[in-house]
Amino acid sequence: MSMKLIVDSGSDLPQNILEEYDIDLVSLTVHLDGQDYYDRDTISSQDVYNAMRSGSAPKTAQVTPDAFYERFKTYTDEGRPVIYLAFSSELSGTFQSAMIAKQQIDDQNPDAEIYVIDTRAASMGHGLIAYYTAKAIADGQSVQDVLDTAHYYVNHIVHIFTVDDLEYLQRGGRVSKAQAFVGGMLKIKPLLHVEDGKLVPLEKIRGAKKVIGRMADVVQERGQHFHDQTIAITHGDDEKRAQELANQIRDKYQPKEIIIYPIGSAIGAHAGPGTIALFFLDDAPKS
Incomplete structure (x- = not known):
């Protein structure tokens, strides 16, 4: 069977x-x-x-x-x-x-x-x-x-994501209440990744518009063999920014395929609306 x-x-x-x-x-x-x-x-x-x-x-x-x-x-x-x-x-x-x-x-x-x-x-x-x-x-x-x-x-998947409001990560214990407050006041958008299965802060970026461009740049820094890759983008009820990221990635790297899909309830309940997440490989797909 x-x-x-x-x-x-x-x-x-x-x-x-x-x-x-x-x-x-x-x-x-x-x-x-x-x-x-x-x-x-x-x-x-x-x-x-x-x-x-x-x-x-x-x-x-x-x-x-x-x-x-x-x-x-x-x-x-x-x-x-x-x-x-x-x-x-x-x-x-x-x-x-x-x-x-x-x-x-x-x-x-x-x-x-x-x-x-x-x-x-x-x-x-x-x-x-x-x-x-x-x-x-x-x-x-x-x-x-x-x-x-x-x-x-x-062993080769890369996660890069950002959230629209640090309050949601604060509720889940991912950032402190003070960090969430200060980040909101300064319009700081966190860039995070996943390391050994855990959410880990990567960078702090001031301004939502800069985040999408920085995410597209990280693809070049951390990935390769894009012509053979399927790249995935998920979003928390923000398809417009997901498409914007997809367009930048498509223009810069010409991947084999880009999948865009909403983040589900289980993850969205912690990350919140406005989350944008990007997934790709740090090496070529397995032959």
């Missing part, structure tokens, strides 16, 4: 890619105004951003072990190898939930093949890893070759 690839909603994978490659998606939970919702299922990112602009403070919860158990078992009962690519374990407990479920099934069925990989990535950083992995499965590669492909992209 063919391998089954599973991701969680922290990947922000476009729906057309999920459908084209038959990728299964499990949803993180969003707590908003006293109600629980499932990301991309019973709540949209637009709902979350509208609520945040009105003063609400949504929170998120990891996928439960029980949810993973049921999803994994659906495929292992058919004798299919399962590969789950997880939202960074430094940002969510979802990876650990999957490991608990894997152990339960392993104890019951030692022949089950479940491979859980911590992508150490978020949004379409995570999503690009899944996209390339899905292509490897579609190409008919062996389980080991597919796993090698996934690990290659885990």
Whole structure:
């Protein structure tokens, strides 16, 4: 039986890619105004951003072990190898939930093949890893070759992002209250990246207009082989600036493909509206 690839909603994978490659998606939970919702299922990112602009403070919860158990078992009962690519374990407990479920099934069925990989990535950083992995499965590669492909992209994905309002990162403990206040007063826009699965400040830039140009410049500094690459841009309800960034990247580097997609509820609840995120490889795609 063919391998089954599973991701969680922290990947922000476009729906057309999920459908084209038959990728299964499990949803993180969003707590908003006293109600629980499932990301991309019973709540949209637009709902979350509208609520945040009105003063609400949504929170998120990891996928439960029980949810993973049921999803994994659906495929292992058919004798299919399962590969789950997880939202960074430094940002969510979802990876650990999957490991608990894997152990339960392993104890019951030692022949089950479940491979859980911590992508150490978020949004379409995570999503690009899944996209390339899905292509490897579609190409008919062996389980080991597919796993090698996934690990290659885990080690070569670059995240660069900025937020419109530091208050949202402050709520999540990413910056101090004082930094958020001062940054807002001075119109400072943080440029951040992901290092070993964690959000890490990279630069401070004064003025929103300069941020997009600086993000495009970082592509040259950190990436290469753009003609062979798929570059992804995600946004928190700000498609105009996402397109502006895409146009600059297209003009400067002529990448093979640029994917633009909204940031989902799970990540948007922490990053806030106005977030712009950019994802690419620091090396050539795996041949």
